[in-house]
Amino acid sequence: MANKDLQQTDEQGTSLWQDAWIKLSKNYLALFGLTVLCLLCLVSILTPWIAPYGYEEQNLLLGATAPSFQHWLGTDIFGRDMLTRIMYGGRVSLTVGFIATAVALLIGVLWGATAGFVGGRTDAVMMRIVDIMYALPFMIFIVLLMVVFGRNILLLFLAIGAVEWLTMARIVRSQVMALRKQEFVEAAHSLGLSQWTIIRRHIIPNTLGPVIVYTTLTIPSVMLLEAFLSFLGLGIQPPQSSWGLLINYGVETMEEYPWLLIFPGVTLSLTLFALNFLGDGLRDALDPRTSKD
Amino acid sequence: MALLEVNGLKVYFHTRNGVVKAVDDVSFSVDKGETLAIVGESGSGKSVTCYSLLDLLPKPPAVIEGGTAIFDGEDLLTCDSARMRHFRGNDIAVIFQDPMTSLNPFISIGEQLIEPLIYHPNKSRVQSRKNARLRAIELLDEVGIIDAEARYDCYPHEFSGGMRQRVMIAMALINEPRLLICDEPTTALDVTIQAQILELIKKLQQTRDVAVIFISHDLGVVAGIADKVLVLCDGTIQESGDTDHIFYHSQSAYTQKLLAAIPEGAKVLPNRAEHGNLLVKVRDLKTYFNDYSKAASEKKYIKAVDGVSLDIQRGEILGLVGESGSGKSTLGRSILQLAPTTAGTVTFDGTVLGGLKPKQLVPWRRRMQMIFQDPYASLNPRMTVYETLAEPLLYHGLADKKTIDNQVRQLMDDVGLAYGQMRKYPHEFSGGQRQRIAIGRAIATKPELIIADEPVSALDVTIQAQILDLILELVERHNLTMLFISHDLSVVRYISDRVMVMNKGLIIESGDTEALWSDPQQEYTRQLLKAIPLADPKLERLRIGRV
Numbered sequence: 001m002a003n004k005d006l007q008q009t010d011e012q013g014t015s016l017w018q019d020a021w022i023k024l025s026k027n028y029l030a031l032f033g034l035t036v037l038c039l040l041c042l043v044s045i046l047t048p049w050i051a052p053y054g055y056e057e058q059n060l061l062l063g064a065t066a067p068s069f070q071h072w073l074g075t076d077i078f079g080r081d082m083l084t085r086i087m088y089g090g091r092v093s094l095t096v097g098f099i100a101t102a103v104a105l106l107i108g109v110l111w112g113a114t115a116g117f118v119g120g121r122t123d124a125v126m127m128r129i130v131d132i133m134y135a136l137p138f139m140i141f142i143v144l145l146m147v148v149f150g151r152n153i154l155l156l157f158l159a160i161g162a163v164e165w166l167t168m169a170r171i172v173r174s175q176v177m178a179l180r181k182q183e184f185v186e187a188a189h190s191l192g193l194s195q196w197t198i199i200r201r202h203i204i205p206n207t208l209g210p211v212i213v214y215t216t217l218t219i220p221s222v223m224l225l226e227a228f229l230s231f232l233g234l235g236i237q238p239p240q241s242s243w244g245l246l247i248n249y250g251v252e253t254m255e256e257y258p259w260l261l262i263f264p265g266v267t268l269s270l271t272l273f274a275l276n277f278l279g280d281g282l283r284d285a286l287d288p289r290t291s292k293d
Numbered sequence: 294m295a296l297l298e299v300n301g302l303k304v305y306f307h308t309r310n311g312v313v314k315a316v317d318d319v320s321f322s323v324d325k326g327e328t329l330a331i332v333g334e335s336g337s338g339k340s341v342t343c344y345s346l347l348d349l350l351p352k353p354p355a356v357i358e359g360g361t362a363i364f365d366g367e368d369l370l371t372c373d374s375a376r377m378r379h380f381r382g383n384d385i386a387v388i389f390q391d392p393m394t395s396l397n398p399f400i401s402i403g404e405q406l407i408e409p410l411i412y413h414p415n416k417s418r419v420q421s422r423k424n425a426r427l428r429a430i431e432l433l434d435e436v437g438i439i440d441a442e443a444r445y446d447c448y449p450h451e452f453s454g455g456m457r458q459r460v461m462i463a464m465a466l467i468n469e470p471r472l473l474i475c476d477e478p479t480t481a482l483d484v485t486i487q488a489q490i491l492e493l494i495k496k497l498q499q500t501r502d503v504a505v506i507f508i509s510h511d512l513g514v515v516a517g518i519a520d521k522v523l524v525l526c527d528g529t530i531q532e533s534g535d536t537d538h539i540f541y542h543s544q545s546a547y548t549q550k551l552l553a554a555i556p557e558g559a560k561v562l563p564n565r566a567e568h569g570n571l572l573v574k575v576r577d578l579k580t581y582f583n584d585y586s587k588a589a590s591e592k593k594y595i596k597a598v599d600g601v602s603l604d605i606q607r608g609e610i611l612g613l614v615g616e617s618g619s620g621k622s623t624l625g626r627s628i629l630q631l632a633p634t635t636a637g638t639v640t641f642d643g644t645v646l647g648g649l650k651p652k653q654l655v656p657w658r659r660r661m662q663m664i665f666q667d668p669y670a671s672l673n674p675r676m677t678v679y680e681t682l683a684e685p686l687l688y689h690g691l692a693d694k695k696t697i698d699n700q701v702r703q704l705m706d707d708v709g710l711a712y713g714q715m716r717k718y719p720h721e722f723s724g725g726q727r728q729r730i731a732i733g734r735a736i737a738t739k740p741e742l743i744i745a746d747e748p749v750s751a752l753d754v755t756i757q758a759q760i761l762d763l764i765l766e767l768v769e770r771h772n773l774t775m776l777f778i779s780h781d782l783s784v785v786r787y788i789s790d791r792v793m794v795m796n797k798g799l800i801i802e803s804g805d806t807e808a809l810w811s812d813p814q815q816e817y818t819r820q821l822l823k824a825i826p827l828a829d830p831k832l833e834r835l836r837i838g839r840v
Contacts, residue, residue, distance in 0.1 A: 183671035187734065190629055191685045192658030194651075201684070205675040288675055288718040 020285040030281020036274035044090045053081040055088040056239040064257045074259040076249070082260065085241050086267055092242035093268075096157060096226045097219040103161025104222075105215055108168025113199050113207070115169070116176030127173065130166050138163040146234055156235055160222055171214055175207040209283045216279030220272045243268045294366075295322040296504045297346075297472055302360035302370075304338070304345045304528075307353060315341045315355070317528040323521075325471060328498060328505040330519035330536070332512055332551070334753040335724070338528040339508045343474045345370070347385060348377050364472070382409060386465035390477040392457035396449040402460050403429055403445035409468055432463040436493060454617070455486035462493065472504045479514060483616040483780055488824040491518055510753055513555050513783075513826045516540060517833035524548045536830045554758040555828045556787040559807050562765055564790040566609035572742060572774050573605040573628065578637035580620075580627045597623035599798035600637070605742070605774055612789030612806065613778045614821070620798040621778050625744045628776070629663055630654060641742070659689045662735040666747035668727035672719040678705070678730050679715040685737040707770075708733040709763060725756035732763065736771060744776045749784060761788055782825050786810060794818050 024030055043050070052072075059079030067074045073082035115126040142159045149155050179185060180203070188198045227244015229235035236242060243264050250261030304316040316338040323329040331339045344350050346362050346369050362369040369380065389395045397405060407425035420428070426445070433441035436459040449457060458478060465473060475494060479487040495518050498505050509515050515522060515536070522539040524531040524547065532545035543549050578601045581594035597620040605611050615621040626632035628639050630646050639646045641657060649657070665671035672681060682701045686692040692700045702712050708729040719727055728748060735743055745764065749757040765788060768775055779785050785792060786806055793803040794817065802815045813819045827833045 183665040183667055184673045186626075186631060187663065187665060187671055187731070188673075188684075189631055190658060190661075190663045191688065191734075191738070192655040193684075193688060197688070201676075202673050206673070208675075286675075289720045 019288065020282070023285040024281050027281040027284065029277040030285070033274035033277030033279075033281065036270060037278065040090060040271060040274075041094060043087060044094050047087045047091055051084045051087050053084045055080070055084055055241065057081070057084075064253070064260070066257075066259060073263045074257070076260055077253065077257070080239075082246075082263055085246060086243070086264055089241040089243045089246050089264065090267070092153075092236055092240065093223045093226065093244060094271075096160065096242070097223045097271075099157040100160040100164060100222045100226075101215060101218045103158060104164035104168055104218060105211070106165075107161070108165035109172050109204065109207070109211060111165065112169035112172030113176050113203055116173035117180055117195070117199055117203060119177070119180070123173075127170075130169055133163070133166055142229065142234060151234070151237075153236060156226065156229065160225055160229075164218055164222060164225075168211070168214060168218070171210055172207050175210060176203055179203055179206050208286050212283050212286070213279050216275040219275055220268070223268065223271075295324040295327075297362065297364045297506075298322040299342075299346070299362045300360055302342065302345065302362065303358040304341050304350065305356050305358050307356060314528050316345065318360075319523075319525070319528070319530055320360075321521075321523050321530075321533060323472070323504045323506055325504045326498070326502045328495075328507055328518055328520050330507045330509060330515035330522045331525060332509055332515060332522060333525035334510055334551075334755060336527070337525040339510075339525050340476055341528075342525070343387075343476065343506060343508060347381055347387065347474075348374070349387075383468050384470055385472045385474065386468065386470035388458075388461050388465050388473065388475045388478045391481050392454055392461050393481070395461055396457060398449050401446045401448055402433075402452070406432070406460070406464055406467060409464075429463070429467065432467055433460070435497075436460070436463045436466075437489070438463075455482055455489065458482060458486075458490055459493065462490075462497070466497065466501070469501070470503060472506070473498070474506045474508070476508045477510065478507075480510070484782065485616065485820060485824040487514070488826070491826070494518065511555075511826075512540075512551055512754070513828035516828050516830045517826060517836070524551065540828070540830050550755060552828065554755040556758065556761065556781075556783045557828070559786060559810075560610075560788060560790065562769065564609070565769075566606040566790055568606055570607040571604055572607045572642055573603075573776075574638075574640040575601060575603045575628060576638050576640075577602055578624070578627055578639060579635040580623050580632055581635045594635075596620075596798050597632075598627055601795075601798075601800050602637075603793060603800065603803075605776060607741070607774050608772065609791060610768060610775045610777055610789045612785035612792040613776060613795060614780070614782055614785050614792060615795035616780060616821075619795045621795045622746050624795065625663070625746050625776060625778050629661055629744055631663070655689075659685075659691075659738040660740050661742040661744070662738065662740040664728075664732055664735045664743060664745040664748045667751050668724050668731055669719075669751075671731050672727055674719055677716050677718055678710070678722075681719075681730060682715075682733050682737055685734060689738050691738060704733045704737055707736065707767065723756075724752055725760060728752060728756075728760055729763065732760075732767070736767060736773075739771065740773070742774045742776070744778070746778045747780065748777075750779065750781065757784070764788065782821060794821065 057080060059075070062075055062079035064077045064079075065071060065075045071081050071083065073086065075081055076085065111126060111130070115123045141163065145155060145159045185198060185202055188202050224244055226235050226242060227248055230237075230242060230245045231248045236245070246264035247261060247268065250264060254261050299322065300320045302316055302319045303314070306313040306315050319338070319342055321329060331342065333339045341350065341355070345355070345357055357370055360370065364380065364384070369377070372380070396402070403426065406429040407422070410420045410425040410428065411422060430441045430445055433445065438444055438456065438459055452460065478494070479490050482490060491514070494505065497503070507515060507519060519536045521534065522536050523533040524539065524545065526547050531547040532539060532543060539548060540552070543552065578598055579596070580598040581596050583594060599620070601624055613621050613624065623632055627634050630639070634647060641661065644657070646654065646657060676684075679701055682704050683692070683697055686697060686700055701715060705712055705715060710726065710729055710733070714722075719730065722730065732748070748764065749760050752760060761784065764775075767773065777785060777789055789806050791803065792806045792809050793800050794815070795801070796817055802809065802813065802818050809818070810822065813822055827836060
């Protein structure tokens with residue numbers, strides 16, 4: 001409630017987020033990253049309408065061909081258009097990347113912030129749970145989930161998110177433990193602010209830097225995890241595709257048909273670069289200590 | 294020819310926001326057996342001056358633009374790095390400000406001490422480990438480490454702050470330097486320890502005939518030990534001369550301002566205590582912390598506060614004095630229910646606070662606030678001044694959307710900040726301005742009690758004077774009651790009506806400020822009072838027995 005009031009009266013000045021935007025718009029690498037990501041998302045959303053072919057349209061007679069005018073990025077061994085498959089693959093990969101990371105982020109930040117802030121026995125119990133989850137082979141965890149609930153793409157997001165939050169929780173916890181001892185947090189206590197308000201207004205904004213950087217690292221690792229699971233038959237199934245899956249198949253035929261590896265690989269790398277640039281830019285932009293010019 | 298002669302030294306920092314002239318045309322000289330004090334506020338260039346002599350500045354951004362520094366016939370500013378290492382190892386030694394961070398925690402004291410002897414660049418001076426050890430123990434003994442031989446293998450964390458600073462001094466002396474640079478060597482130490490360290494430096498200088506450059510922000514500290522004083526401000530020399538000349542016949546307005554800012558004498562404003570109107574009553578308060586350094590079998594506590602009783606009358610300013618580790622901060626926090634109390638009661642305006650749940654405590658929190666020591670840590674770096682000041686008002690429902698802007702402006706006005714700055718973040722302010730913001734936040738909820746925990750210790754002396762006056766003014770205007778915690782006795786005397794002396798978790802003496810000053814009852818209090826350096830060279834020399 002208090003937060004809302006503050007923002008409404010904060011018209012004349014610039015808020016943290018407005019400042020961040022001003023600074024971000026001066027960082028060309030970050031803007032490049034943002035543009036690339038937006039384009040990728042846009043293409044993924046529009047794929048069903050703009051894709052040159054259907055994603056399961058086979059042409060066995062054609063087989064694997066190198067890039068040509070009909071098939072800009074070539075075709076795979078079943079004669080399916082690679083551009084189309086990469087575009088459809090992007091839909092799956094980006095969705096998995098963003099949703100699973102969002103799940104990991106949400107659980108990880110809340111878990112870590114609570115453990116670090118409350119401390120003592122609560123902290124010990126919460127972090128032992130994290131340790132146990134770390135020790136648990138995540139494959140077994142995901143296979144179990146799949147067996148119990150059946151194969152379902154939404155479940156896949158949740159399952160990946162549920163194993164990726166652990167490191168996030170540890171990072172946030174260590175940050176929060178350092179912040180908890182700071183005098184401005186004690187000042188907030190002495191103002192009588194509730195624990196939740198303190199976590200939300202004073203603790204979490206100060207952990208943003210490392211969290212953002214780790215997030216941009218999590219997204220690509222989630223995409224690769226999905227590829228691995230799909231490769232084992234636990235994720236999405238052919239003829240559906242994802243970037244990770246395309247890369248896996250590409251590796252097998254790397255020597256005969258290199259384009260089957262190169263194009264999905266380049267797309268994934270491009271996304272990764274874009275994410276890292278944007279992440280770095282965001283971290284700087286959200287830190288009021290960096291100057292606006 | 295003096296041992297070190299610096300002429301026209303210029304050090305500029307080339308930053309993104311332009312050139313900062315950190316040191317601009319500074320000249321001085323120091324001869325053996327002589328002590329030169331370089332005095333100035335933070336940012337005056339006093340440390341940069343000395344670090345540039347030893348090539349310890351980060352380059353870039355620092356560039357030495359001009360000048361010479363002739364040490365024993367050689368220019369320190371132009372010599373190559375091999376030669377510089379030779380100077381650093383043999384002739385010039387530095388004692389840094391913070392003894393806590395200047396020692397490697399993973400290497401024993403003795404090992405760190407003999408390092409320069411065993412790994413000396415000059416092969417002819419390398420000594421055997423056995424000889425080096427003997428030499429180190431001898432030195433530890435000389436700087437006043439008791440039972441030096443047994444403590445040789447101890448690690449830094451096993452020493453107190455004062456002891457660590459002694460070790461640092463031994464380390465600086467091990468190669469028998471001819472010039473000793475002391476960069477605020479006592480700023481992080483308690484007043485009694487400070488007196489001992491100053492005495493030690495003076496003694497060593499006399500017995501060894503070294504030249505000393507003593508950097509300090511505090512004119513009071515240098516009065517007793519300096520032969521010459523150089524006053525710096527914004528990288529330029531304001532005044533230089535004999536100590537007596539600087540203190541008694543100062544020509545420069547800046548030096549006079551520095552001298553005037555040293556808190557001296559009694560509180561001028563009348564005592565506003567309303568007798569019989571008790572605001573805070575503390576009875577037999579105990580705050581223990583678990584001591585994790587002990588084995589679990591012998592459960593031990595650190596008794597931070599060990600049975601304290603005190604009363605604070607409404608309108609009174611009560612000073613709480615003690616050295617570090619005396620439990621004075623914990624006592625303040627316990628009164629505010631910020632530290633968990635082990636036993637005893639805190640009564641605020643007739644209500645016992647101990648049993649209240651956090652939710653029930655909220656209305657009381659509004660009525661008692663705290664000002665913290667470090668203005669760099671006590672403000673959320675991601676909140677603007679406006680947000681920081683508005684938060685308590687909105688949270689306690691003291692303002693609504695219509696009035697909040699005006700109320701924040703009023704607060705900024707109260708603490709002497711311009712409204713135009715309210716959208717800035719804390720890092721854009723100086724230390725003194727930040728402390729004003731922190732004070733603004735503390736008085737935002739119109740509290741009755743304010744506990745100020747060393748509110749001026751981290752500030753320069755002129756800023757300190759301004760903040761103290763601001764606090765006194767606000768106490769008057771808003772009818773505040775205050776518990777003022779400090780290790781600095783002069784500050785406490787300047788501001789409080791009544792004083793309590795705390796040591797090892799107990800209040801050992803209390804009384805009206807002036808009565809306590811003129812007639813302390815306890816030996817400990819007498820020691821404390823005796824250790825205060827006086828900003829008057831003649832009196833100070835008499836005090837430390839050096840005529």
